[in-house]
Amino acid sequence: VDYEDVAQDNLTFGNDSMRLGVEQKAVIADYAARVDPDTDLVSVVGCSHGRTAIDNGNSVLALGRANRVKEALVYAGLSPEVVLDEGCWAGEYHSTFPKRGVVMTLKRRRG
Helix, strand or coil: CCEEEEEEEEEECCCCCCCCCHHHHHHHHHHHHHCCCCCEEEEEEEEEECCCCCCCHHHHHHHHHHHHHHHHHHHCCCCHHHEEEEEEEECCCCCCCCCEEEEEEEEEECC
């Protein structure tokens, strides 16, 4: 409630992958450059929905993708405390979150 969304992007990953590509890294670098550590947070929600060939794959992929993006943000200079990471997964696809990706949101404190 104390924060408003400034920007939001979906980063798409390959099927059963946690590998960041050049395009995703560019979006992450842009977010890291825009963050004001005094007022901003970055929400990172890793997602995996549907079938996977990996045991416990949806949870592993969702959390792994979120962690991979958080690592890249920290590597780009952000403090881990300004990055809130979590995962969402399900055995069936739904349209609320991307099927295999990360929703990244830059949030700024109001006032």
